[in-house]
Amino acid sequence: MASTAAATETTTATTKRKPVFVKVEQLKPGTTGHTLTVKVVDANPVVPAARKARPGSSMGRPSQPSRIAECLIGDETGCILFTARNDQVDLMKPGETVILRNSRIDMFKGTMRLGVDKWGRIEATEPASFTVKEDNNLSLVEYELINVTDQ
Numbered sequence: 020m021a022s023t024a025a026a027t028e029t030t031t032a033t034t035k036r037k038p039v040f041v042k043v044e045q046l047k048p049g050t051t052g053h054t055l056t057v058k059v060v061d062a063n064p065v066v067p068a069a070r071k072a073r074p075g076s077s078m079g080r081p082s083q084p085s086r087i088a089e090c091l092i093g094d095e096t097g098c099i100l101f102t103a104r105n106d107q108v109d110l111m112k113p114g115e116t117v118i119l120r121n122s123r124i125d126m127f128k129g130t131m132r133l134g135v136d137k138w139g140r141i142e143a144t145e146p147a148s149f150t151v152k153e154d155n156n157l158s159l160v161e162y163e164l165i166n167v168t169d170q
Contacts, residue, residue, distance in 0.1 A: 038120065044096035044155065048131055048162050051123040055133075056144065057092040057101075058151050059115045064088045064108070092117075092133070094147075097155035101133045107141055116147040129161045 038054040046053065065087040090101040090111045102125065103111045110117060121139035125132045135141055 042096040043094050043099055043157065046099065046124055046131065046133070046157060048124055048126055053119070053122045055094070055119045055122065056147060057094050057117060057119060058147055058149070059111050059113050059117065060091040060093060060098060060151050060153065062088050062090040062111050062113055093151035093153065095149040095152055097152050097157055099131060099133050099156065100158040107135065110141050110143055116144050118142045118144050126162065129163060130158050131160070131162070132158060
């Protein structure tokens with residue numbers, strides 16, 4: 020009897036939930052777990068700064084430079100900058116429509132950037148019918164962290 024109860028608990032714990040798709044205008048600083056369907060408007064590769072070799076570092080394995088691209092993505096409610104890394108750069112071509120799963124908001128110099136880490140996923144999908152609203156760019160809004168003390 021106890022083994023059947025444990026078996027039903029494990030099957031209910033592994034059932035997948037339906038993704039809740041959000042719009043770009045609903046994104047807020049410091050939030051995670053967003054699933055969006057967006058169009059890539061523009062993609063600009065970022066040249067990494069040259070780094071000095073640290074003394075005592077292992078010379079056995081050479082490090083491969085990471086590829087980074089700043090992509091302007093959006094939907095019919097607004098747009099935001101997306102930081103694509105390594106293999107993600109190949110998927111983020113202008114005009115493509117992608118689904119970003121488990122994305123997060125990173126703060127860079129007081130502005131919001133969208134990113135997908137190793138726990139997230141980027142999937143190419145069929146072209147969307149919406150046009151991107153480029154005049155509502157959430158990455159142009161600057162935020163400032165204010166500490167509030169209780170009095």
